[in-house]
Every structure is written in C-alpha cells, then in structure tokens.
Amino acid sequence: MTPPEATTTTAPPLRNPADAELDAGPPRASGRRGVLGTIAKYAKIFRVSLIERMTYRGDFLFGTILRFLPIVTTILLWKAIYESSGQVELGGFHYREMIAYLLLTNISRMFSSMPGLAGGIAREVREGTLKRYLIQPLDLVGFLLSSRVAHKVAYITMSFLPYALLFYLCRGYFDAFPDALTLAAYAVSLVLSFMVGFFFEVSVGMVGFWFLEVTSLLYIVMTLNFFISGHMLPLDLLPEPWSTLLKILPFQYMAYFPAVVFLGKIRGWQLVLHLGLELLWAVGFMALARVLYRAGLKRYSAYGG
C-alpha cells in the first residue's frame, strides 16, 4: 500500500467563490476598487476556507493521535538500525541527529504537501466548472493559493499542540536550539517549500488541460516524491550518483532541505546559495503554472453545465 497522499486531510472539493460571498455576509467589498478590494476579496475566501477546515474537530483529533504511531515505529526502527550496525555515524548523521531529521521532515511536509490540489484543478477542467474563473473577476491560481494558505494555517494551528508535545517529548534528540539566524533561514526555507510544493502541484494539475485524467500521473509523482524528497531517509545516505542527483532536483526542498537547515548542516554561503536556488525553483514553477494555464485556456472548451 502506498502512503496516502497526505500529512493532512484531503482538501474538500473547490467551492464556488460565489458561495464564499454569500457565507461572508453582505458583499461589502463589491464597491471597493484597486488593491484594497482585491485583498478584501481574497481575505474573505481565506475566512470561509478556515471555517470549513474547522468542521471536523473530533475526527481531526483522533487522526492526530494515530499520526503518532508511525513516528514511534520510525524512531524504533532507526534505533535498531544504529544498534545493529555498531556504527556511531551513518551518512554523516548520528543516531540522535537522524531522529531529529526524520521528525523535522514531518514539519517540512506539513508545509510542502498539497493533498487534493492538482486533482481539484484537473476536475475543474474536466467538469467545465473552470469557466467561473473566466467570467468572474477572480484568478484561479490566486483563489487556490489563498484557500490553500487557509488550509495550511488551520492545519498548522490545530497541529501545533500535538507537535509541540511531540517535540517536547523528543527534545533529547536535539542538541541545542538553533541560533536566531539559522531559525530565520529555516522559516524562510519552510515558506519557500510551501511555494515550491504549491506551484509544482498546480503545474501538475494544469496538465489536465491536455490529459483529462491526471490522477495516475499524480500517484506516480507523489509516490516517488516520498523517497526522492528525503522524507524516508536523508539523501546523504544514498550511494553516489543518486545522492548528488537528488540534491540537484527541486524535490529535496519539500522535505530534506528545511530539515538540514534546522540541524545546522548547511551554513554560510552554501545556505544562501541553496535558499536562492529554492526561491528560483518556486519562481520557476510559478512561471510554469502560469504558462501552462495560459496555454491550457486556449484549448479549453468548457464542457458541462
């Protein structure tokens, strides 16, 4: 069984932005123009998505408890691996560093995984509901971005306590709290990992303009991503040339890179260079998503009601 495409619950199907207006009370923003009006519009989408995310609290809590199980078994597996190997260091990681790394990849994935995003876009194309973005003053990518940010804010807020507890219990695996500069770089790398994850997945979703069914492509990408992003083990452990090759690809920014930044394994100019590269990938995927969207709209023929 492949790992479910999530560290979060599946996003609900995209709603009609017009509903958002109805839920959010009288459309006060309609009279406003310019930047303020735009901000108010997307803030409303954000608010509605947030309310939607908070509906299933009990289920979320139960899921969170279950989510601890793989963390426990992973810690025990690596403990057994280190004890059996009789070595202190594997691929440049001590045992405690390794556990800290694997815990941190969960945080990276919390930012970079986008359950349901590409599938949602492909569904909009297939069912013809995409046309509402063409006739309303609303940008598809902008709408998706603001609702996804809300989704993440809700998820991270609700996960904060369980994760805080987890990291408190596992504090022994961390040598020391990183300095302010490392922490700032870590925060930047996480935000950028969200951007890389988001625009990469939007780009995959845009493929739906050419192939009506992208689910299969998505499954393969997501399954591969689990390994090549460094979620299962640090990329340094892999033999050459794989280790170098996977560090060139953008997938490492979705799990591996933020974790090693936190652990202080990348410092100085190396860190600046990699953050620059991460930004470049994010901007690159953003541009790719735009280009594919433009080209896709030329082919789009709005089937459905």
Place this chain on the structure above:
Amino acid sequence: MVAVVSKYVRMIGYLARYTLARELAFRGNFLVKVSVELLWLGILIAFYKTVFARTSHIADWSEPQYFFFVGCFFALNGLIETLFLENCNEFAELVRTGDLDFLLLKPIDEQFLVSCRRIDWGSAPNLLMGAILMATALVQAGWVFDPVRVGAFFLTFTCGVAIAYSFMLLLTSVSVWMVRNQSLMEMWWLFSSLARYPREIFSGRWAEPLGQFFTFFIPILLVSNVPANVMVRALEPAMVGLTVVAAVVLLWVSRRFFLVALRSYRSASS
C-alpha cells in the same frame, strides 16, 4: 449452515466476477494502479538496500530474513486491500449520506455487505509481488523446505489477515458515531505502520511495554511478525497458538462492535 455458507461463497464469486469486469473496462487505470504499487515496492527495496549497505542485521533479522518479512507484510496488506479496504473506506460515506439504508434492507448479512461488496482487483497483484519477494528472500537465505513451517506459515498468515480485518472493521465502525472527514485509508496506513516492522525493534525502557501491549492487548504486532518468524526464524508453537486465539477472539469482538455501531445508526435520508 452448509447452505448458508455455500450461498455466501457463491455470492463472493459473483461479486468478484462483476468487479473484475468493471475493472477491466478501465484497463489503463488498472495498469497504472499496479505500476504505482510496483514503484512503491521498488522504493521499499531501495530503502532497505540502502540501510543494509551499512549494517548486516536489523534487530537480529539478517537481510534475507528481513526482506522475507517485508514481502510477507506487502502480500498480507495487499490481500486486505483487495478484499476489504475500499469497502470499509466507503462505509463512512454511506453513513453520512444515509445510503446505508439500502444495504440494511437487503436479506444479506450487513457485515458481509459492508466489508465484502467489492473486490479491488488493482491491489490483487500486491499479493503476487509480495510472494515473489518472499520467494527471492528464501532462496537468498538458503532456506530448506520444511512442511511444518510452511503449514504454520499459511495458518498464521490467514490468522494475520483475520486480525487485520478485525481491526479495520473496528476502525470502520467508529465512523457511525464520528463524522469522518479523513479517509479510512489514511487511518489504516497510520495504524498498520505498527505491523510494518519486526516486533524486535520494540526494545528499551519505554518501548518494551509498548511492544507487549501491541502483542497481547491490541495484538496488531502478531499480524506479519508471526508468519515471517515461523518461516525464516524460530518456530514457536506458543506464538502460533496465540495468533490463532487472537484471530478468533478479535473476529468475534469486531463483529459484536460492528452490530452495536449499527444499532446507533440513524438514517440520514428523508
């Protein structure tokens, strides 16, 4: 009794044929499903090969023994997915929409209908992939044929499936009370992670009691550990006995629990 059993066996045959016909209508999708599973198995093998490049053992399991274990879990979980997972996954939706009414009205056992309605043929090749991995591991380990071990393996493998099914049914039943937004698939993935590794990794001050708890109280650790153990490591009659007893008890408990859950079901339709 015989008539009832044969009726249900016949019904499974019909359902299997019907779902196979449906699956083969979308052959491309079927092939993609299989290739994704194959890719996942490849990733698992790559992961453990990477680990075994740096150690000869993991928790007293040698490399071929460990790969036999991985194959055993892969096959067992594949069988569970083929027969039950998709059906149980839909149960929450049936409760939420009230469509469960239509199943309750049929003159067929509710548990059978809820958990065996469809066969997910896309996961069926996992059983074969797991078997191939197990066979390869046996050859590498220089395993000598022993009918007692093979018999014990098939017995405990069957019991492992029964135990896993019972836990899945328990997880499924909870959705009558809890409005569910998370899929059972994900819940199952998280819960079954306990059975994904050898029991011997549960060592140490706090992990040992946890291992005991998941062996004797919530015996999910018996699922793939015992069959792999009897085949390539020590054949312990006590563990085989425990697995058989656990399977029988859990099948009974999960059925009772499912029926209690059904009594709490309030139709959501008009």
